Amino acid sequence: MKNKLPDHERAVSILKAKGPKSVKDLAGEMDITTEGARFHLMKLEKEGLVQSESVVEGRGRPKQIWSLTEKGHNRFPDAHADLTANLIAMMRETLGQTAVDEVIGTHEKKTLSRYRKELEDTDTLEDRVARLTEIRTKEGYMAEYKKDEEGFLLIENHCPICTAAKACQGFCQAELNVFREVLGEAAEVERTEHIIKGARRCAYRVTENTR
Structure with missing residues (x-):
């Protein structure tokens, strides 16, 4: 189905999912003219959603590369961010870290059980990676995967629980545990x-176990 988002919203989504781009590259992604792309970027810059920097490549003129600002990234939902972070802090303060760990462990077990059911009819590793990608996309992670010579790269361009994960990185470890299982x-x-460590996205290298 054709994307019906307004062009300026499409530009934000592309920069979120695919990272910083030049005006020319963004125009190609949006299938519009370079001037059209520049117009939308100027509008988004005034709103504080995008920013640009000059990047020198070789001997040519510097390129203007556009990326999302923090405000731009915040256009994408972080599920119940403040409430979740506050609940984690209060639980840690009143019940202790052990209680927080137990809650994360329970969450991990339930997620693992649900994912296993959704992947039970898959045969190959690529089938499982593809199905996991679909699940994570439905959950708001803007997931995709790429196949290469090393195996697969599972990419999550957005984290809808980022604030909670910053408050308690046990969520990130639980996520990795579930993927492995x-x-x-x-x-x-x-x-x-890892987004928590300052990366634009979270990415996971998946390879065949030859041992």
Whole structure:
């Protein structure tokens, strides 16, 4: 189905999902003219949603590369962010870290059970990676995967629980544990990029386990 978002919203979504881009590259992604893309970027810049920087590549003129500002990233939902972070802080203060760990453990077990049911009819590792990508996209992670010579790269361009994860990184470890379990013993899974540590996205390298 054709994307019916207004062009300026499409520009924000593309920069979120695919990272910083030049005006020319963004125009190509949006299938509009360079001047059209520049117009939308100027509008978004006035709203404080995007910013640009000059990047020198080789001997040519510097390129203007556009990316989202913090305000731009915040256009994407962080599910019940403040409430969740406050609840975690209060639980840690009143009940202790052990209670927080128990809640995260329960969440991990329930997520694992649900994912296993949704992946039970998959046969190959790629089937499982593809299905996991679909699940995570439905949950708001803007997920995608790429196949290459090393195996697969599972990418999450957005984290809808980022504030909660910053308050308690046990959520991130639980997520990695779940991925490793549902993708099976035939796969090795390592996180290679992490939003919490300043990356634009979270990424996971998935390779066949040859041991």
